[in-house]
Amino acid sequence: MEIYAKRLNNPFRGLLQVVASEQLRALSFDGRQWELQFQCDMRKLKPNYPGFTPRYQYARIGRWDADNGFKPYPLDPAMDRAAVVSAIGEVLEVLASVQVPLPQDDAYELWLLDEQKHLPLALLASCRQPTEMEGMQMRHPAWKSISAAQLEVENTPEEIRRGMPPLNYRIEALVKKRAGQNPVAKWFRRSGHADGLEVTANNQAVSALPAVAFPECLLREDWNDAAAQDVCARYLQRLAPQLLVLQGLSHAGRDRLEQMAYRHVTELDQYFHLYPAVADPQRMTAFRVEARLRAACTIGKA
Template identity: 55%
Template sequence: MEHYTKRLLNPFNGTVQVIADTEIRALSFNARDWELQFRCDSPKGVRYARIGTWCRQTGFKPYPLPPDIDVAAVEIAHSKMLGALQSAPALLVQDDTYELWLLDQTQQLPLALLASCRRQDEMSAATVRALWKAVTSNQLQLANTPEEERRGAPPVSYRVEECVKSRAGQNPRAAWFQRLPDRSAYRVQGDVVLPECLPAEHFPEFLLREDWKSATEQALCHRYLQRLSPRLLVLQHLSHAARDRLEQMACHHALDVADYFHLYPDIADQQRMTALRVEARLRSSLLPD
């Protein structure tokens, strides 16, 4: 069985945890509730049939199986998967180390992360346009200021997208990189890994560049990342300094921190995060039923 965590990208929307072999896979977006899917081969290609859900508290709950599925094969595979789920660690390792980055126009350096995969042979299947997408302002509950509303400004997320699009230029380019344990990376073109190594500091830890020329762009980017910070804290390869800064940015979003907290692989300041979780419990207790 393979065990891994993969980032959900373009837009970044957290991670998915996966346990899989050639016949069956289990997926979870919250590391608690899993959906089991059985691989079915047909003349039309590979599909995955949903066969049930599993969580540690309630165990396996089956779905009705399609009539054309091999029930005996499903039972053997699902029994093996349940054993893997019961023994799996709370968080699986994030190992999608091949990354496709949108490049800035002037320096041709990583600007925003578009896609990722775990193996070099998966890169060709990840056909992604050189166009970065933000999580929408509605999804993030990221409102315009009263002054922005007065002058009819577009949503924050849309304006951040426009900033990135402008910085990428009229003919945007993207490039694949293979990240190393020290977070530096080699550029990859097809089957070839190029010899020049790009230092880790050229790759934005929050998946989007934060250095902008104008104060307006800088403020927009900060507002977007600040609102996204509770989700960004699920990333597994953040430096201590980056995690500490994200935790500070997340201090205004205690309820979101409480929702994502069990997915955080590390904590920079235990006292701060405990206080945020207590605040979340108090605020939740005041919400109407």
């Protein structure tokens, strides 16, 4: 049984919690609601399945949470029901006792590089095994921000007056410009907040970079232009409640993100159970109390 968490990258949207046996996996974005998926041999399930597509694919078979237990979805009649039932029992037993956050071990990281300094600029992808790297290579590497529809970052009154686009797209354009006309991405093997060893797609070591070369918030923050610096800072501040789920943060980095999250205490309270550590417990308690008070006021007005 494998039990782990891996980052959802490009754009970064937190950690995916995973409990997986040989044939079945349970996935959760919040550590509470889990979706169960069974690995199917598509050649048996669909005899005329095209040969150029993956032979094995996962089919959604149900969902689980601690309050309601397992709720199955209708199964394809061609699926091996006995195999599904056998696999479910083992995974559900683990889900009933597992504690989130699960250990994050996606140590292989694909970084977009800064054109001028050739240093990590923005994280594009991550994986747990070197065999996964080749399938995640990018012909034209590009970093993506979270869309404005999914993460609202308010424009200033002056930006509104000037009709400027959402900040999300401006930071994306800044990263693209900094990566240059011919963007380069490289793989590094790291563990938490540690040095990085550049590796090839077949896991051969090339060279090393110190830990300080890798942005803790997964995006480089040292911009020469004051306006660009402000755009980056505001984007990361808005993303701070989600960034706090990262398990490789230094104490100083976690402390800074907790301070940055003060404007978004509702989201902070939502993600709190996924935080692996807390830099300032008293401050976080105050934030969470404020979040609960806001929620109570909203319910009262309704």
